[in-house]
Amino acid sequence: MALTKACKISDLKPGEAIRLNLKPPIAVYRLDEGFYATADTCSHAEASLAAGDIDLEECTVECPYHGSLFEVKTGRVLSMPAVKPVKTYPVKIIDDEVFVETEA
Amino acid sequence: MKIDGIEVDGGAANGAATQPTDGYLCDAPDVLTTQPADAISPSSASASIDVSQLINLDDGYLSARIYNDQAIYDLELERIFSRSWLFLCHESQLPKPGDFFATYMAEDPILVVRQRDGSIAAFMNQCRHRGMRLCRADLGNAKVFMCSYHGWTYDIGGKLISVPHEEDGYHRALNKESWSTLKVPRVENYKGLIFGNWDPNALPFTEYLGDMAWYMEAFFDRTDAGTEVIGGLHKWVLKCNWKFAAEQFASDMYHAEVSHSSAMMALMPDGLELTADSFGREGTQFSDANGHGTGFFTAPDKGPLKAMLGEAIEYIRGPERDQAIRRLGEVRAKRIFGGHMNVFPTFSFLPGTFTMRVWHPRGPGEIEVWAWALVEKDMTPEQKEAIRIGVMRTFSPSGMLEQDDGENWLEIQRVLRGYMARRNTLNVQMGLGHERNDDPRFPGKVNHVYAETAARGFYRRWAELMSQPRW
Numbered sequence: 001m002a003l004t005k006a007c008k009i010s011d012l013k014p015g016e017a018i019r020l021n022l023k024p025p026i027a028v029y030r031l032d033e034g035f036y037a038t039a040d041t042c043s044h045a046e047a048s049l050a051a052g053d054i055d056l057e058e059c060t061v062e063c064p065y066h067g068s069l070f071e072v073k074t075g076r077v078l079s080m081p082a083v084k085p086v087k088t089y090p091v092k093i094i095d096d097e098v099f100v101e102t103e104a
Numbered sequence: 105m106k107i108d109g110i111e112v113d114g115g116a117a118n119g120a121a122t123q124p125t126d127g128y129l130c131d132a133p134d135v136l137t138t139q140p141a142d143a144i145s146p147s148s149a150s151a152s153i154d155v156s157q158l159i160n161l162d163d164g165y166l167s168a169r170i171y172n173d174q175a176i177y178d179l180e181l182e183r184i185f186s187r188s189w190l191f192l193c194h195e196s197q198l199p200k201p202g203d204f205f206a207t208y209m210a211e212d213p214i215l216v217v218r219q220r221d222g223s224i225a226a227f228m229n230q231c232r233h234r235g236m237r238l239c240r241a242d243l244g245n246a247k248v249f250m251c252s253y254h255g256w257t258y259d260i261g262g263k264l265i266s267v268p269h270e271e272d273g274y275h276r277a278l279n280k281e282s283w284s285t286l287k288v289p290r291v292e293n294y295k296g297l298i299f300g301n302w303d304p305n306a307l308p309f310t311e312y313l314g315d316m317a318w319y320m321e322a323f324f325d326r327t328d329a330g331t332e333v334i335g336g337l338h339k340w341v342l343k344c345n346w347k348f349a350a351e352q353f354a355s356d357m358y359h360a361e362v363s364h365s366s367a368m369m370a371l372m373p374d375g376l377e378l379t380a381d382s383f384g385r386e387g388t389q390f391s392d393a394n395g396h397g398t399g400f401f402t403a404p405d406k407g408p409l410k411a412m413l414g415e416a417i418e419y420i421r422g423p424e425r426d427q428a429i430r431r432l433g434e435v436r437a438k439r440i441f442g443g444h445m446n447v448f449p450t451f452s453f454l455p456g457t458f459t460m461r462v463w464h465p466r467g468p469g470e471i472e473v474w475a476w477a478l479v480e481k482d483m484t485p486e487q488k489e490a491i492r493i494g495v496m497r498t499f500s501p502s503g504m505l506e507q508d509d510g511e512n513w514l515e516i517q518r519v520l521r522g523y524m525a526r527r528n529t530l531n532v533q534m535g536l537g538h539e540r541n542d543d544p545r546f547p548g549k550v551n552h553v554y555a556e557t558a559a560r561g562f563y564r565r566w567a568e569l570m571s572q573p574r575w
Contacts, residue, residue, distance in 0.1 A: 045267065067250075
């Protein structure tokens with residue numbers, strides 16, 4: 001397990017996300033309930049989910065290229081064209097900073 | 105041989121295909137072929153039409169056939185519209201990066217998009233995969249453009265950035281860099297007007313304007329703040345040839361007192377006795393070698409113009425006039441009233457009325473009119489509203505004067521369904537031989553405002569382009 005620093009809590013407002021340039025890249029989202037992370041690359045095609053539209057009520061992100069819909073908290077896919085989920089990553093808050101837990 | 109169990113001609117039968125031992129029909133390429141260097145295939149338009157047989161401008165006549173003939177129209181798409189500067193939109197329509205406007209260059213769908221660096225790009229609104237219309241919205245703001253057929257996705261500059269099933273369908277062999285949308289190679293911003301040209305070697309826009317630039321400045325460069333369009337745009341279809349509209353806006357003040365007689369009377373202020381200065385009489389028409397034309401009165405009238413402009417007349421006779429005198433001099437600021445103009449081939453504007461439009465051709469017998477209302481940015485909201493209402497009342501789908509013009513063009517086109525009517529010869533002789541180029545006030549080739557000098561110039565340029573396969 002490795003902790004990677006994503007950002008400060010104040011860097012993201014609810015409804016915003018950033019992309020971490022890891023291999024593979026990871027998207028970190030802020031919902032009303034807190035911070036979550038998924039694989040950044042859509043499971044359908046090359047596209048960054050961090051650039052997608054976040055629905056705070058439904059807790060979903062819509063892929064900016066082809067419109068696939070994912071549940072941010074679970075990575076579950078809710079709408080085609082994607083049919084595979086995206087991987088999720090645990091998030092830890094330490095003081096005022098946000099960290100993502102990865103295997104490497 | 106068999107592919108997926110189906111018998112196919114050729115292959116093993118002519119001995120060309122050897123059966124690879126690994127079960128594949130042939131060796132897979134690591135990289136798929138990139139597009140040919142010239143993505144444009146040769147034209148199929150007929151080159152056998154001799155327009156010199158259809159038109160004689162030295163004597164002032166032309167064949168009605170030029171308005172109703174599919175082969176001539178096909179040649180126009182190739183020789184006029186694929187190498188002339190065509191109006192795309194006004195820059196005020198695209199304030200932010202990602203703002204786009206879907207328009208046409210003749211029949212070709214085009215996306216005009218504000219880029220992140222502030223520049224404006226234009227490219228074909230067509231996916232490079234199966235040719236589908238890429239963006240199906242009229243206008244808006246986009247992060248990317250995704251084709252709704254298979255999902256090929258392009259950035260706001262038209263570059264292909266994402267292809268579904270790139271891994272398992274294309275085996276990572278697709279060279280995305282070489283399959284961007286077809287870019288309009290030349291785009292220019294002239295006083296806020298965005299023009300595009302398919303010809304990479306086209307003259308720069310201001311050179312293309314020639315002496316017309318002097319007149320264009322009088323219409324589009326009067327104030328420090330510059331112009332903007334207001335209230336979206338109107339689009340409507342007219343069943344007529346595009347040249348009727350373009351020629352009239354280049355050259356025809358003549359029709360106004362007859363065609364627009366009842367509308368003019370309706371617009372006259374109440375109780376106004378008709379006198380010599382109720383409607384303009386003295387004026388100038390200008391014709392440019394590149395086919396552009398304009399005409400205008402050189403003294404103000406007391407009639408319809410005032411009624412059309414309402415509140416805005418105070419601005420136009422006050423602050424706007426003062427700025428224009430400083431920027432353009434007395435003649436251009438004070439001697440041009442209520443005019444018409446056309447930049448060859450299809451961009452028209454009525455200075456003084458403030459309708460701006462493009463005539464998109466749709467076959468020999470149909471056009472789409474796309475029309476905007478243009479105002480000076482530093483007018484008050486009330487003045488802009490007065491212009492908006494004036495444009496709606498006069499030149500819009502519901503406009504009084506628009507009905508008159510449309511009716512004329514549609515009726516001509518209906519008449520041209522006749523076999524003999526199409527073979528008839530029509531007259532364009534007004535003012536022939538009275539052109540001059542030594543007017544101390546107005547540059548270039550000019551004539552009296554009641555002339556067809558600019559019509560002859562329009563058709564002369566048309567014939568020149570139509571008879572030249574290459575420059």
